[in-house]
Amino acid sequence: MEIAKFGVEDWLNVWENDAIYDIAGSSISSMTIEEIISCGPKTKEAFLNELLNKKMNYGWIEGSPEFKTEVCKLYKHVEPEQVLQTNGATGANFIALFGLINPGDHVISMHPTYQQLYDIPKSLGADVSLWSIDEKNEWLPHLHELRKIIRPTTKMICINNANNPTGSVMDEAYLRELVEIASEVGAYILSDEVYKPFTDEINVPSIIDLYDKGIVSNSMSKTYSVPGVRVGWIIANQKTCEVFRKLRDYTMICSGVLDDMIATYVLQNKEAVYKRNKKIVEENLAIVKEWVDKEPRVTLQFPKNISTSFIKLDVPMETEEFCIKLLKEKGVLLVPGNRFERPGYARLGYCTDAETLKKGLHELSLFLRQFD
Structure with missing residues (x-):
């Protein structure tokens, strides 16, 4: 059976461990066992x-x-x-x-x-x-x-x-x-x-x-x-x-x-998990919206309070090359859009912890200034 490489997984397998600011994933910030326990009534x-x-x-x-x-x-x-x-x-x-x-x-x-x-x-x-x-x-x-x-x-x-x-x-x-x-x-x-x-x-x-x-x-x-x-x-x-x-x-x-x-x-205990994750999504999406408003080289059709987004990049560079250079120079991990067969875009997973998101977006903006 012939099958194509799994583009996103192949990308993350190669580059994920090199990231300082991982804003590529689409999960909502993973819970520890201690956090899981605290969602319910058990001690x-x-x-x-x-x-x-x-x-x-x-x-x-x-x-x-x-x-x-x-x-x-x-x-x-x-x-x-x-x-x-x-x-x-x-x-x-x-x-x-x-x-x-x-x-x-x-x-x-x-x-x-x-x-x-x-x-x-x-x-x-x-x-x-x-x-x-x-x-x-x-x-x-x-x-x-x-x-x-x-x-x-x-x-x-x-x-x-x-x-x-x-x-x-x-x-x-x-x-x-x-x-x-x-x-x-x-x-x-x-x-x-x-x-x-x-x-x-x-x-x-x-x-x-x-x-x-x-x-x-x-x-x-x-x-x-x-x-x-x-x-x-x-x-x-x-x-x-x-x-x-x-x-x-x-x-x-x-x-x-x-x-x-x-x-x-x-x-x-899903209601407690929903409450936690709704807060993360709303607060982090607000951070992204503020950043997009100030970043001239990025546009975004904002997600419907979903933990993944797809930013459009205004850069004179092939998307995967851009993302590799960004990672190596700034430690910021995105998923290049060509891994979804959409070059010119990148997946921004914004539901990591807020500090990582803020720092990652700041470093991404600094990197984008070279194209101004």
């Missing part, structure tokens, strides 16, 4: 005692009943048997695509987005149409363009809502029209939903609550600030879940008892 002693007494067997194959119960609470009409624990959303996306896509199938993927959603189908021999996002349309792809490229035989439409790298969001009205288009040909919609909009201004239902052939991938990594547990989940209707359940047995046994325990505890 540190009680939590650690439970952890120390965990038997290190395989645990629950599909995720503990407690974990599945908490995941179900995130949706309107999901039953525990529809929830399969995975190795992050990456594992969930892989299972969905590998389980349903065959050579010759037609797949539509929004683009750019998380690379799995179009390059895995390509590697499986699918005919992949790219549904391009538009900066002038708040980085959303146009639904009328989808109507032009969809076919009677289209097997799946892949979306990332909210979108990585831009932070754009498909709201309920948009999603309902998308579902209408997909249902006309019976296509699945795979929706990678790892980013929660931390705003009350828009309603963003899950695809599983709108469409019987909707498939959800999600994880603890972004919204919940614990990428270290590597726990995700996939949800679909009962029939599709049986396909995923069979494939899952070939790719993993379990996520691990400690990972399940921590993920479950975080989900049980």
